[in-house]
Amino acid sequence: MEYPTIGFLGPEGTFSEKAARLVTKDAIRIPEKSFEAALKELDKGSIDYFVLPIENSTNGAVVPAYDLLRNNEDIWIQREVLVPAHQCVLGRDLQHITAVLSHPQVFGQCASWLRTFAPHAELVSCSSTSKAAHIVSSDTAGTSIAIAGELCAEKYNIKLLARNVEDDVENKTRFLVLSKRNNKSKTLIPPNGHPQQVKVMLRLTPNDPSEMNSVLTFFTQQSVPILNITQRPSLVKRWNYTYFIECMNFTESQALELSRLCSNTTVLGVYRNEVPF
């Protein structure tokens, strides 16, 4: 039996790797830095799926991930994966911190610890938590620390100075497992997922603000639960937006009706809900 191959971005030891290995232990590392480069691998067919961090429970939306969903017509969301993001402090010591390195998403997850233990340190954004650990592991001055997952201590031979520095002990990052649009046949979840558990991600780019009023009225009239709405500039024209709506129990016929209210409506995926209400 041919097993689907799943790719994750960046160096070893990231939370993206953790997410991919929750789906299959044989996940493939894509050494690239950009989501677009990873999608090229999906397009070439060297991977069947790619895990994309979309939202953190403390720090909110991963904006570059939504920009990827905005600009691509050939992707399908197969499922979502929730990964506990327990953040650790790695480095030489906590006495002389001048710089804190991590993925930008992490600073918002550890705001309280940073205010207390590194209030004057420079926050340095890296392409991943593992990259941050790799850089700090060669800091001979010992004045920088990295915030990353525990695995990075061993992977990059760096001292673990503190565990669970995230503000919320239940801190989690939600990942989407993307495939090419025509790859729906390899759906990772049973298509007959129980209706209460099935989530739908919609992408809408209204031509006129009044279209969004009609869309929201439609959701109310149809009693469709909206879980979240994220907006990004549409790049079609200034001050025009693309909206991403995640909702539950949304049917094909409702999607058809919605596209009559807003012509730029696309279903980006139908997947089992993994977020506890």
Ligand SMILES: O=C(O)C(=O)C[C@]1(C(=O)O)C=C[C@@H](O)C=C1
């Ligand atoms: O840098 C990593 O470890 C990643 O997997 C990326 C990422 C992110 O993009 O949000 C994923 C989970 C964590 O919230 C921190 C960073």
